[in-house]
Amino acid sequence: MLALDYQVARLRVVFQIRKKDMAALFPAATKQPDYLAYVEWFTPFGQMDPNLQLYQVSRSVQQGRRLASVIDVEKICRSCHLFPNFGPAAPREWKSSNVLDLASSFLVNPFVDRNSYMTLV
Numbered sequence: 001m002l003a004l005d006y007q008v009a010r011l012r013v014v015f016q017i018r019k020k021d022m023a024a025l026f027p028a029a030t031k032q033p034d035y036l037a038y039v040e041w042f043t044p045f046g047q048m049d050p051n052l053q054l055y056q057v058s059r060s061v062q063q064g065r066r067l068a069s070v071i072d073v074e075k076i077c078r079s080c081h082l083f084p085n086f087g088p089a090a091p092r093e094w095k096s097s098n099v100l101d102l103a104s105s106f107l108v109n110p111f112v113d114r115n116s117y118m119t120l121v
Helices: 019-025 114-120
Strands: 009-015 036-041 055-058 068-072 081-084 105-109
Touching: 009 068
Parallel strands: none
Antiparallel strands: 009 036, 036 068, 055 105, 081 105
16 A cells, blocks of 8 residues: 555544444444544645655644544554644644644654555655
């Protein structure tokens, strides 16, 4: 698979739905997931920056609201390393606990480990 086959999402929560309620949500012919995840999407990968050799992503927004979904946990392939695209200086108010909410765009680091590199480059 190529990087363009993947999309970055922020995992907010993993949860289960009671079995009796699953039948109402999923048709009988469909495999019912054991666990679900609520994720907030980032924009799809575009062209890799030729100088940095990194993809840039930003939060996906529709009508001013974050684009989010509930997905089967089995659809999650791996974690990824994002770092904020902050320009010449990082704002002092950014902390590890809030930077995903405050920064407007991010660079996807494919060099964090061999598997990331093989997946994204």
